[in-house]
Amino acid sequence: MQRNKFLDFLGLAARAGKVVYGAESVDKGIKSGRVKLVVLDGNASEPTKKAFRDACSYYKTRIIVLNEDDVLGRSLNKPNNKIIGIVCPDFAKHAWEKYHTTSGGEIIEQD
Secondary structure (H helix, E strand, O other), rough: HHHHHHHHHHHHHOOOOOEEOHHHHHEEEEEHHHOEEEEOOOOOOHHHHHHHHHHHHHOEEEEOOOOOOHHHHHHOOOOOOOOOEEOHHHHHHHHHHHHHHOOEEEEEOOO
C-alpha cells in the first residue's frame, strides 16, 4: 500500500510537469542543479546506476534506486523509461519522505 502511494505521488509530479525523463536530461539537470531528486528503476544497468550514484554524490543530489523492475516506467505510462529527475524542491521532499517510510530499494542522502 505504501509503495503505491509513492508511485502515485510520482505520477502526480509528472502530471504537474515537475519531472524530467531519460538519462541525458536527468544528467544535465543534476549538473545544473535543477534536479532535486533522482529515481532509478531497479532494472537499470549497473553502469547506469553507478554513473548516477557518482553524479548525485558529487553534485549533492538525493537518489532513490528502486528494487523492483519496470515499476517506474509502468507507473508513469512510459514503459521504457528507467530514470526520472524531480525538479521541484517541494515535490522532491515529499517523494523522498514517502519513499523513506516504505521498505526496499536503496536511498542515498546527499545533504
